[in-house]
Amino acid sequence: MSSTGAGITVVDVGFLMPNVCGFQEVQSTFGTDATGSRVETRTFIMVGPEIGGYRFPAHRVAAVDLSNANESLETRMDMILGYTTLRQANWLMDFPAKRWAVTRPPRTQELAGATCDADPVK
DSSP: OBOTTOSSEEEEHHHHGGGGGGEEEEEEEEEEOTTSOEEEEEEEEEOSOEETTEEOOOEEEEEEOOHHHHHTOSSOOSEEBOHHHHTTSEEEEETTTTEEEEEEOOOOOOOOOOOOOOOOOO
């Protein structure tokens, strides 16, 4: 799912926790949710995600519990793409056909073989 109105990409904590090696916590910040409520949110650097077959550079994301939103969906959301991700590439969104594509891939640098000995994110 994408939201061109979202200032930051949102990652479900249910996805983040088992994939802790792809995330580095940086700080908490305040954001405004879809209802207009201001909430404190933990932010992370998401390291080199692959989207649509392309590797994206590391960038900031917000961790949010999307379990309530996912309850009523046929296909669960692990992320809601916001500006921090969308700005890195050109996208083609064909909503009637329910398909999308990356038309200009992001510029990225290969990461040196990083390892992860991190404890799970709490």
